Amino acid sequence: MPERPSARAAIALVTDDFTELSSPARQSTPNGPLAWDGYDALRAGAADRTGEDESVVCGTARIEGTAAVLIAFEFGFLGGSLGERTGDRLEAAHTHARDHRLPVVALIATGGSRMQEGMVALSQLQRVARQSALTREAGLPQLAVLRDPTTGGGWATLGAGADVILALPGAQVGFAGSRVRPADADPAAYTAEAQVAAGAADAVVGPEELRPTLGQWLRLLTAPSTEPAPPPHPLGATDLPASGWAAVQRARSPQRPRAQSYLDAYFGHRVAISGDRCGGTDDGMLCGFGEHEGRTVAYAAQTGTATRPAGYRTAARLIRLADRLGIPVLTLVDTPGAANDAEAERQGVGAAIADLFGAVASARTPITTLVIGEGGSGGALALAVPGNTWATPDSYFSVIAPELAAAILKRPPEDVESTADQLRIRPQDLTELGIAGPF
Structure with missing residues (x-):
């Protein structure tokens, strides 16, 4: 299997510039909230491999000239899984978006919730959903790009909950990840193309078209107007029917x-x-x-x-x-x-x-x-x-x-x-x- 692009590579693919947001401080506890044996070592190893200290990178960016808050998942960090510190960063990103009236763009690549944090990790989905709802109520658009893979709670919150959902070709997309779905399940049902066909996503977009496509969406969705749209001019007959x-x-x-x-x-x-x-x-x-x-x-x-x-x-x-x-x-x-x-x-x-x-x-x-x-x-x-x-x-x-x-x-x-x-x-x-x- 080819190596998946990193969060930083995904950011570079779509942005004109990027400024990372400072990460919220959290008191560290040995081996996390469950005291899971070896968890600290796993996180340290993931940090060494990826150069990141958590599974998500958040910041502000310009995409084809439009400012946005950008969220990018690092799948190489424990499968892009969501843990407590991931939730901290996602909440901070949405808060920054609302404070500065910016749209949110999420570049998702995640296997779901982090096992080593148990229910604490799973509860982050409620937190993410709340932040997304607050951003929605603030009248700010949310766009998602489904990378490979986008599964579990990441798909069921940041992904499927976005206003516009784009997906990279061939990306694995589904609530059930590859290790938990039925053995006889059709793998074709868990793809970006299948989700578009089923009405769960809007379009499959190739990597080379992703930046201009996101730029076009952002320009259109961040231009409100109070004036009614004028009706189009008739293109067909000009005389009225007799009967x-x-x-x-x-x-x-x-x-x-x-x-x-x-x-x-x-x-x-x-x-x-x-x-x-x-x-x-x-x-x-x-x-x-x-x-x-x-x-x-x-x-x-x-x-x-x-x-x-x-x-x-x-x-x-x-x-x-x-x-x-x-x-x-x-x-x-x-x-x-x-x-x-x-x-x-x-x-x-x-x-x-x-x-x-x-x-x-x-x-x-x-x-x-x-x-x-x-x-x-x-x-x-x-x-x-x-x-x-x-x-x-x-x-x-x-x-x-x-x-x-x-x-x-x-x-x-x-x-x-x-x-x-x-x-x-x-x-x-x-x-x-x-x-x-x-x-």
Whole structure:
């Protein structure tokens, strides 16, 4: 197995400069809190091998020009394990971040809690979680980079608890480390790539791209704004549809511009978050942060497919993060409706939609909504904000699809088009009804 890069090498990979924070003083007791025979010798040997006196190095740094508090684990020091002095340093790092209004970036490589300190070591996870929560409440972003390995409590606190989670290719990532997982466990499930696929991390980033990627994230997440995001200009039809059914046909046309085109036109550059953090992803919901006319704007955009539960949960995560950081949000509505298959029900589609409704309703940051295609029932409305919703000329918004409305009303198929007219779903109808603003 190749030698793992040290904490100092990881710091040099991503920073323009680095100033180490002074370590909190703690009264030393022989062989640690459990008086574990030989523990002092183990620590001394680890210090000789690594040049570090603990498993974590903390300091301030500039990453592509943005100041941050940086936490880097030294895996060579007792497997990067968390002990009492590790907890001291992590607490001091978060306190410094809050005192100086700095984001926190953690470069993680750890096997978990330190056996030689027993429950004292394990209890550091509560301490770390508390510090992370206080930093979150202070409105400061937290980013994690998952190095090899990131397992145990380090993954379950600093890693999985971060706002944005990036991972190095091939890194071992999982709550269960290699020595404690079942013998027949599939090793492919404990990788960075598997965690991204399961919605537990946002992206795999190669070492050569890590510094610019972190720099872009930090610039975007540290630029709050109180101004609403302006709605994008329509990219498709400019004339209004003559009938409800014509509006439906336009919205369903394969030639109509989709979310990707709107995002490309609206943002100079953008970065994506992925996954609902509970085991799912949905390619039909694009979420992230971008730069529009010099300002950071968060986005959640449906792509024209039936939205899955994971898509709603990812959008809710995006909106809550933007709200906490004071960043305005743009949502693009385009879905025939929520996924209604049996698997969607098993995955909690109703609860996921309710969660998104709640995130939008409780957001303090301004949200702007543009309907760019189909607006199918509550599955579309959950992404829309009252009072600042707009509709393009090739879109519609309906209580339900006209075909389904006719079926509910026990009307024959030939009445679908007239039902679409009665529902008043055209963009101009939405304006007259006070649902959407006019372009």
